[in-house]
Amino acid sequence: MKKTNKIEQTNQKALNISIKEGSYSAISAGFGDNFIAPFAVALKASPLQIGLLTSFPNLLSPIAQSFGSRLIETRSRKKLSQNLYYCRR
Numbered sequence: 001m002k003k004t005n006k007i008e009q010t011n012q013k014a015l016n017i018s019i020k021e022g023s024y025s026a027i028s029a030g031f032g033d034n035f036i037a038p039f040a041v042a043l044k045a046s047p048l049q050i051g052l053l054t055s056f057p058n059l060l061s062p063i064a065q066s067f068g069s070r071l072i073e074t075r076s077r078k079k080l081s082q083n084l085y086y087c088r089r
Contacts, residue, residue, distance in 0.1 A: 029057075 033054075040050045071080060 037050055037054050040053050045053070
């Protein structure tokens with residue numbers, strides 16, 4: 001019975017973290033979509049520059065995912081998590 005309760009607590013914690021992460025991601029995407037292009041227009045950017053600026057986040061995500069999947073294939077998740085934790089400090 002205790003093991004099931006611990007699993008439920010772990011799942012609930014993961015769900016809460018996932019919701020927070022999704023919220024921050026939505027805020028970030030909303031900010032970028034709504035304010036970056038008008039800001040570039042105010043700075044008199046060319047249409048090519050505005051297009052590159054607005055498409056860059058959408059191009060960066062798949063590149064980061066493929067890089068991350070290659071890292072996970074060659075290294076353990078624990079080691080990657082430790083490295084990311086210490087890099088952020």
